[in-house]
Amino acid sequence: MAPNVGNKFKMNKLILSVVFILFMIPSFGQQDSALLFNEFRLSINRNSSFTAGSNEKFGFGAGAYHILKANEMIDVLFGFEYNRTSQYLESMYEGHVANSTDLTYTFHSFSIPFTARTTVGRKVKFFVDAGAFVDFILAATREGTMHTYSPDENGHFIYKEFDFSERVKVSYPIYGVSVGMGIKIPLLKHEFLVRTESKYGINTIYHDMDSIYNRYYRFSIGYKL
Numbered sequence: 123m124a125p126n127v128g129n130k131f132k133m134n135k136l137i138l139s140v141v142f143i144l145f146m147i148p149s150f151g152q153q154d155s156a157l158l159f160n161e162f163r164l165s166i167n168r169n170s171s172f173t174a175g176s177n178e179k180f181g182f183g184a185g186a187y188h189i190l191k192a193n194e195m196i197d198v199l200f201g202f203e204y205n206r207t208s209q210y211l212e213s214m215y216e217g218h219v220a221n222s223t224d225l226t227y228t229f230h231s232f233s234i235p236f237t238a239r240t241t242v243g244r245k246v247k248f249f250v251d252a253g254a255f256v257d258f259i260l261a262a263t264r265e266g267t268m269h270t271y272s273p274d275e276n277g278h279f280i281y282k283e284f285d286f287s288e289r290v291k292v293s294y295p296i297y298g299v300s301v302g303m304g305i306k307i308p309l310l311k312h313e314f315l316v317r318t319e320s321k322y323g324i325n326t327i328y329h330d331m332d333s334i335y336n337r338y339y340r341f342s343i344g345y346k347l
Contacts, residue, residue, distance in 0.1 A: 168338060211334075
């Protein structure tokens with residue numbers, strides 16, 4: 123019963139967070155766009171976990187955002203994203219009689235970012251932004267090769283090697299900070315965006331014998347209404 127209660131509690135926290143943000147949108151005044159979302163982006167990401175023995179892997183994502191005008195130069199953005207990130211590890215300790223190699227971890231997350239953006243320029247505009255985010259992991263898997271050393275009835279260790287693929291339990295929510303920069307170009311009465319960003323997860327996304335963090339660079343294109 124306890125695991126089910128815990129899962130329901132986590133899901134309720136996620137739903138309440140989404141509802142809270144939706145209710146906050148109208149409270150920023152009439153000067154902001156009446157649209158629920160007025161900026162959309164597609165992205166590719168590249169892992170930068172800084173984990174020992176970790177190599178970079180690519181992923182992708184999509185997001186929708188609402189822009190609030192704080193003053194002439196600063197906008198405040200928040201929204202919702204889906205991100206798929208992956209990372210490769212050469213090896214991981216699995217206990218006294220086992221270790222795994224050639225591991226690929228894949229994470230599917232629902233993200234809520236909050237960002238402040240400063241923009242300069244008239245037609246072609248340049249911007250920098252910084253903020254924070256909260257990630258809720260929807261699913262996580264790993265695959266690789268397992269190596270075990272099990273004793274037989276005579277006390278001799280028998281080596282076995284086999285490929286495996288499995289779901290993994292992760293920590294959430296994941297929280298972190300982000301910084302980005304980009305350019306906005308006029309297009310069909312609206313604006314086309316090109317943006318680069320670094321996202322730095324602070325707490326571990328997965329913790330067992332070793333810890334894994336979700337930290338990655340991202341390149342995105344978008345359209346601002």
